Amino acid sequence: MAYTLQQHQAVLLEMLCQVDKICRKYDIPYTLFSGTALGAVRHEGFVPWDDDLDVIMLRRDYRRFLQVAPGELGENYFLQKEFSQHWPMFFSKLRKNGTACMERFVPRDPLMHQGVCMDIFPCDNLSDKPLKRRLQFAASKLVIAGSLFRRGYITCSPAKKLLMQLSRVLPLGALHRYVLDEKEPQSRTVHSFFGASSRYGHSVYDRRWFTERIYLPFAGKAFPVSAHYEQLLTVLYGDWRRIPPPEERRCKVHGEIVDLDRSYENYLQQQKEKEYDILSHSIR
Numbered sequence: 001m002a003y004t005l006q007q008h009q010a011v012l013l014e015m016l017c018q019v020d021k022i023c024r025k026y027d028i029p030y031t032l033f034s035g036t037a038l039g040a041v042r043h044e045g046f047v048p049w050d051d052d053l054d055v056i057m058l059r060r061d062y063r064r065f066l067q068v069a070p071g072e073l074g075e076n077y078f079l080q081k082e083f084s085q086h087w088p089m090f091f092s093k094l095r096k097n098g099t100a101c102m103e104r105f106v107p108r109d110p111l112m113h114q115g116v117c118m119d120i121f122p123c124d125n126l127s128d129k130p131l132k133r134r135l136q137f138a139a140s141k142l143v144i145a146g147s148l149f150r151r152g153y154i155t156c157s158p159a160k161k162l163l164m165q166l167s168r169v170l171p172l173g174a175l176h177r178y179v180l181d182e183k184e185p186q187s188r189t190v191h192s193f194f195g196a197s198s199r200y201g202h203s204v205y206d207r208r209w210f211t212e213r214i215y216l217p218f219a220g221k222a223f224p225v226s227a228h229y230e231q232l233l234t235v236l237y238g239d240w241r242r243i244p245p246p247e248e249r250r251c252k253v254h255g256e257i258v259d260l261d262r263s264y265e266n267y268l269q270q271q272k273e274k275e276y277d278i279l280s281h282s283i284r
Contacts, residue, residue: 019069058190101116114264137191
């Protein structure tokens with residue numbers, strides 16, 4: 001069965017409501033982030049051609065959420081924590097059980113949950129020293145490369161391949177702690193090097209952008225966005241007020257197979273039994 005983008009977005013909205021409910025109960029600040037924040041400001045909902053959902057939290061709040069959320073989520077959801085047994089990545093996801101959102105590569109870990117998901121990003125201290133800032137950014141690239149290698153990421157980029165191989169022999173735990181910079185007092189500037197952008201200039205922000213929040217309409221409800229959303233969106237997108245012409249409104253497909261009614265486990269079993277590439281039979 002083929003699903004519409006609007007049906008996919010409706011499931012993502014349900015998941016956002018779960019996160020919001022938990023954050024309200026435990027007084028955990030968060031904000032909509034990246035394209036989701038853009039959608040809230042410009043469209044009062046999802047960007048019409050977007051198929052993902054992002055939120056972001058300062059590291060201390062992010063850790064609190066990861067601690068309390070598993071006890072609050074019902075049987076319909078699964079919290080995929082960063083650097084956990086079956087998820088070697090540097091951010092977390094909320095997944096919906098009984099669904100599928102499968103990307104065009106085979107994870108090295110066959111037990112990795114591959115249900116429909118939303119992203120939960122951490123935001124970390126950034127040193128006030130220019131050189132250390134750049135070193136934090138460089139270290140983050142190695143941590144990311146190591147995570148992608150362990151996840152089974154496939155790339156044609158020689159530079160990415162080199163980084164992924166180099167990450168295999170480096171102390172990624174120590175590099176990750178260096179990127180977090182938690183020994184420093186709360187810095188005025190923060191970063192999302194483990195967030196939605198791979199560029200330094202798109203990942204450095206004023207801390208106030210995430211501590212000062214307002215609520216805006218989003219798909220018939222209201223969710224928190226940065227009170228400084230104009231500055232944040234300008235950093236992320238430049239001229240964010242411009243709505244692209246129809247030929248540029250392309251959805252970045254996050255799953256080659258998206259199924260809102262059947263589990264990814266059914267597809268993995270089907271692949272095992274019939275010995276064919278399920279990703280060549282995409283329903284998107």
